[in-house]
Amino acid sequence: MTQKVVVIYSGGMDSFTVLHKAIKDGYQVFPLSFDYGQRHKKELDYAARVCKQLNVHHKIVDISAINQLIGGSSLTADIDVPEGHYAEESMKQTVVPNRNMILLSMAVGYAVSLEADKVYYGAHSGDHAIYPDCRPEFVQKMNDVSAIANYQPVEIYSPYLTVSKIDILTDGLKMGLDYSQTWTCYNGREKACGKCGACQERLEAFEKNASSDPLEYES
Template structure:
């Protein structure tokens, strides 16, 4: 009997790669996607489509009510999405306060409820500079809490904690994954903007892997 695992699945590149990696490794997967009022909620449709194609029991949870408490982030308010590289100081406006602690807490509760002992999520080293809740010290501390918060211990699994998006993409390409099935842009328009930190990092990963991004961009052909 396969081991059950919850995957926090946004519909972006990182969680898409983790989902397929865990699926390849034989876990019985329960993908969990959150609508927290993000401007790029288009990613939810991408997540649903992938899970349907894999025949996975996908859950989309509406927690948009918390948006009224998280208006300091440009992802959840009327503030403009900044442009530039993730390591630029203006990218701090995309930090949603306490987001990963909130999402992990819900995912851990779901895991306990269905008898899963693992929760996968896509923290990686490319996010360490700007997002405190993707840094190793946060992940390790949350893992300690997850082991004692319930009668049933849950492990938080972060396969790419020490990898960047370049390495994640490389791993996914090795698995033959189709990244046209993912959405990364922080703007949820028809095409990816190509200018926000998320797009810039994605395009950089494709360029350094020597291939073109299959998504269409407002800025013209993918780099």
């Protein structure tokens, strides 16, 4: 019987690559997406379309009520999304407090209920400067907790934890993936803004891979 894994799947290019990597690794995948009140909820539509095409069991879970407790992020509040690269201090405005600990905890619980062995998680080195819950030490501590939190240990597996989005795209292009099926921009408008940190990093990844981004941009 094929082993099961849960994949935290936002609909963005990193988790899109991780999803296909898990499939390539030979697992039966159970993609899990979260509506946490993000302004770029458009990414969930992309996730749903991809999972329908792949004919895999996909869940989108509404946890937007958490915004009664955690706030202050430009991704979930009426605050302008900052422009510029992730290395800039202003990008800390996009941090949603404790988001990934919450998402990983639910994903691990889902994995236990499915009797799945792993949760695939798309953190990478480009996130380390701004997002504490994408850093290797965080993932390791979450793994330590996951190993003892249930009768069945579940591994949190982050295949791209120590590499950049450039490397993720390189791997995805080698797999022949179509990145027009992903949404990255923090502004959920008709076209990607091209100016927020997410767009800047995505465009940089395509440039470094000598490839063209198939998404349309406002500028």
